[in-house]
Amino acid sequence: MAALTLSGKRVLLGVSAGIAAYKSALITRQLKQAGCEVRVVMTHGAQAFITPMTLQALSGEPVRTSLLDTDAEAGMGHIELARWADVILIAPATADLIARLVHGFADDLLTTLCLASNAPKLIAPAMNQAMWRHPATQRNVATLNADDWQLIGPDAGDQACGDNGPGRMSEPDDIVAALFARLAPPAGAATGKHIVITAGPTREALDPVRYLTKHVLSNKSSGKMGYALAAAALEQGARVTLISGPVALSTPFGAEAVAVESAAEMHAAALRLAPDADVFIGCAAVSDYRAAETAAHKLKKTDNDDTLTLTLIKNPDIISEVAALETAQRPPVVVGFAAETRDVxxxxxxxxxxxxxxxxxANDVSTAGLGFGSDDNAAWLLWRTPSGNTSEHQPPQPKTRLARTVIQRALALLPAPTPTHTKESS
Known part of the structure; x- marks a missing residue:
């Protein structure tokens, strides 16, 4: 799938009745992964197929279900919500809802919002094939098109009622892709570039059930910085490959994920992918050592053993090996990370x-609330230039903002394209 990011876009997702309503949960999840703010409005009938609680958990926002909500409407909440939206997406949209939109009904919250908003509007129909083919529905769809609604689908195929034909709601991937195409920003500085990023910790097995991590050395990497870098690279139009150790984070929508556990697995993935990269960023907290031998069975503890002696061997230095690569093409721009406590x-x-x-x-991990596990970071950025090193201090800020700066500085280090000369005709 192409790299997709809708970072910061505010999406109002309308959900109407129908078995396809379950797909709205998948759409909500993908929109959040793409960086959107999502607020969901459900019709009364939609709640028979999927609960507001489900969509609230996925969106992180309260779900609105009624126009006559005393608390929400104390400050004309439906108008505020209509103004908030950068785009309105209705998925699924029933034949009944489409008909009411065409005739300008405002008898529930969703139809009222559609009348009150000037935001772009997209709609994904979902209904029985006979209902979709009915002349009334086709007239209504033509009217929506004329009113600048963008239709997504529907698809054809097997339906829940047992029929086969057009009327199935498009798949969530296709719906999110259509939304991106409608709102896509202009091509970024990284368009056409491949950025490979390592993120998260690695785990080194001692036996089938136990492992060592960088945490043993008090490195509490959560992967947040690496994942923020992936999202920032996607914003710039890059093709992103994220090599990640085990983390409790969702892969930014549009990035290709390569899941690894050990330093050896990350090393192999990095050396395989780096030759094709324009930029390689080593942000992972790779374990410095691994057990010389991994036990075939669980190591048993006995009452007489108060200590355990392990023989550890050094793991490969991934970032150094990538920097030393000699490839048929030019090597990638290589960006490393350093966690320091003094003289950063x-x-x-x-x-x-x-x-x-x-x-x-390089970031100072001795500062409380910054670096490992937190949402904020501060750092020194140093890069090489023909005249020597250049340094820049970035004060405390959200990791998402710092990630954008890092990506911009890294892209600036790429060599300028070689001009193409054409032979003048004589």
Missing amino acids: ERYAAGKLARKALDMIV
């Missing part, structure tokens, strides 16, 4: 030179 800029400069990186992002 000085240590970062040393690592930049020692590992032959193009750029490094």
Whole structure:
């Protein structure tokens, strides 16, 4: 799937009655993964097929179900909601709802919002094939088109009623892709570029049920920074591959995910993908060591053993090996990360030179509320230029904002395209 991001877009999702309403949960989830703010409005009939609680959990926002909601309407809530939306998407849309929209009804919250909003409107019909083919429905659909509603689908195929034909709601992937196409930003600086990012921790097995992680060395990596970098790269139009250790995060919508556990698996994936990358960012908290031997069976604890002796061996230095790659094409711009507790800029400069990186992002992990596990970060950015190193301090800020800056600085290090010369005719 193409890289999709709708970061910051405010989507009002309308859900009407029909068995396809269950797909609205998948749409909500994908929109959130794409960076949207999502608020859901359900018709009375939709609640017979999927609960407001489900869509509230997925959207992170209260679900509105009634126009006559005393609390919400104390401040003319339906008008506020209509103004809030950057786009209105109705999926599924029944034949009845389509008819009411065509005739300008405002007898429930969803139809009222549609009349009160100037935002772009998309609709994904879902109904029995005979209802879809009926002349009345086709007249109504033609009117919606004339009123600048964008129809998505419907698809043809087997239906819940046992019929086969047109009328099935389009799949969530296709609906979200259509929404992206309607709202797509202009091509970003990374359009046509491939960015590979490592994120999260790695786990090193001791036996079939136990493992070591970087956490043993007090590195509490959550993966948030790496995932924010992936989302920022997608915003710029890049094709993104995210090599991730085990984290409790959803892959940014549109990124290709490569799941790994150990440093060896991450090392293999990085060396396989880096030659095709324009930019490689090593943001993962890779375990420095692994057990020399992995036990075939669970290690047993006995009452006489107060200690356990392990022999550890060093894991490969992934970022250094990527920086040293010699490829048929030009090597990627390589960006590393460093977690420091003092002299951050000085240590970062040393690592930049020692590992032959193009750029490094170094943060002071001794500061409470920044870095590991938090939503905010502060960092020194250092990069190499023909005249020497350049450094820039980024103050405390959300990781999403810092990620955008890192991506912009990394893209600026890409060589300028070679001009194409044409031979003048004589």
